[in-house]
Amino acid sequence: MNSRALIATHNLSKMYNGVYRVNKVNLAVPEGEIFGFLGPNGAGKSTSLKMLLGLIKPTEGEVTVFGRELAKDRRSILKQIGSLIESPSYYGHLTGWENLKIMQRLHDAPSKNLYEVLRIVRLEKQKDKRVDHYSLGMKQRLGIAMALLAFPKLLILDEPTNGLDPAGILEIRELIKSLPARYGMTVMLSSHLLSEIEQIASSVGIISNGHLLFQGTMGQLNAKTKISISLKTSDNQAAERLLLKHGFQASSSGPRLLFDHLDDTLTAQVNRLLVDCGLDVIRIEERKKSLEDIFLELTGKERSL
Numbered sequence: 621m622n623s624r625a626l627i628a629t630h631n632l633s634k635m636y637n638g639v640y641r642v643n644k645v646n647l648a649v650p651e652g653e654i655f656g657f658l659g660p661n662g663a664g665k666s667t668s669l670k671m672l673l674g675l676i677k678p679t680e681g682e683v684t685v686f687g688r689e690l691a692k693d694r695r696s697i698l699k700q701i702g703s704l705i706e707s708p709s710y711y712g713h714l715t716g717w718e719n720l721k722i723m724q725r726l727h728d729a730p731s732k733n734l735y736e737v738l739r740i741v742r743l744e745k746q747k748d749k750r751v752d753h754y755s756l757g758m759k760q761r762l763g764i765a766m767a768l769l770a771f772p773k774l775l776i777l778d779e780p781t782n783g784l785d786p787a788g789i790l791e792i793r794e795l796i797k798s799l800p801a802r803y804g805m806t807v808m809l810s811s812h813l814l815s816e817i818e819q820i821a822s823s824v825g826i827i828s829n830g831h832l833l834f835q836g837t838m839g840q841l842n843a844k845t846k847i848s849i850s851l852k853t854s855d856n857q858a859a860e861r862l863l864l865k866h867g868f869q870a871s872s873s874g875p876r877l878l879f880d881h882l883d884d885t886l887t888a889q890v891n892r893l894l895v896d897c898g899l900d901v902i903r904i905e906e907r908k909k910s911l912e913d914i915f916l917e918l919t920g921k922e923r924s925l
């Protein structure tokens with residue numbers, strides 16, 4: 621990654637009851653990006669995020685944020701991070717405004733920020749309602765407003781769209797996406813949904829069973845999706861032998877022959893070779909390995925270890 625890593629971890633690990641739930645994770649979250657931390661339930665996302673925020677102590681490894689070691693400079697680092705981990709904490713009997721006011725004083729943030737964050741999360745009209753009477757989506761937006769109050773350089777959000785309805789998800793997604801350009805923030809957020817990360821993140825880290833399996837830009841992850849040509853003939857075994865003689869290696873057998881890296885010209889050549897040798901070509905299909913396939917492949921492999 622080209623830009624500076626705002627968060628970097630070195631062999632970050634956490635053991636619970638003799639089992640490593642986070643295992644030698646080396647994260648590099650680039651500045652100014654939205655970094656999606658993706659993994660199935662129980663993969664170790666929340667545990668990792670809690671270590672980044674100094675909420676729990678790593679069993680091993682180090683966390684560096686803004687180029688400074690978290691263990692040595694905890695207070696000043698945490699002052700510049702906004703976060704929402706698990707459900708937002710608030711006083712239900714107080715209004716949204718009163719809750720924000722408490723946070724604003726705690727953070728020593730300018731009071732004009734109160735209006736600004738309310739506007740960003742679109743809670744201006746409900747600010748005088750008791751939070752007990754808020755919908756789940758409103759509570760989540762209040763949580764994000766609290767995390768934004770001091771306009772931190774870094775925002776860490778654990779499953780921010782969890783439990784929201786589709787309209788709420790869309791709204792929060794658009795809001796988060798606007799933060800790097802509008803306020804120069806770096807955002808790290810976790811999700812167990814590939815579709816969510818795909819739509820929001822510019823960089824991604826994939827974790828499963830405590831291991832970081834992939835880290836890079838969304839473009840690098842997308843580059844792993846590949847097109848293959850699937851072939852069905854009147855005699856697949858004969859076709860496979862014939863094509864191999866001409867330098868075409870099938871990547872998998874079964875009812876279809878699969879070939880990687882066949883462009884249009886080579887596909888036409890394969891077709892001609894088969895027909896010329898008296899083999900009927902019944903189907904030629906293009907198959908694209910989706911991101912979902914790759915995600916399942918990555919996490920599935922890990923599961924079977």
Ligand SMILES: Nc1ncnc2c1ncn2[C@@H]1O[C@H](COP(=O)(O)OP(=O)(O)OP(=O)(O)O)[C@@H](O)[C@H]1O
Nearest residue numbers: 636637641659660661662663664665666667668812
């Ligand atoms: N305090 C704890 N004590 C013991 N085990 C824990 C503790 N916290 C988490 N774990 C275990 O560590 C593993 C990772 O949990 P974690 O909450 O980090 O996963 P996650 O990726 O955030 O998934 P989810 O989305 O389901 O929360 C799980 O198996 C969980 O049961």
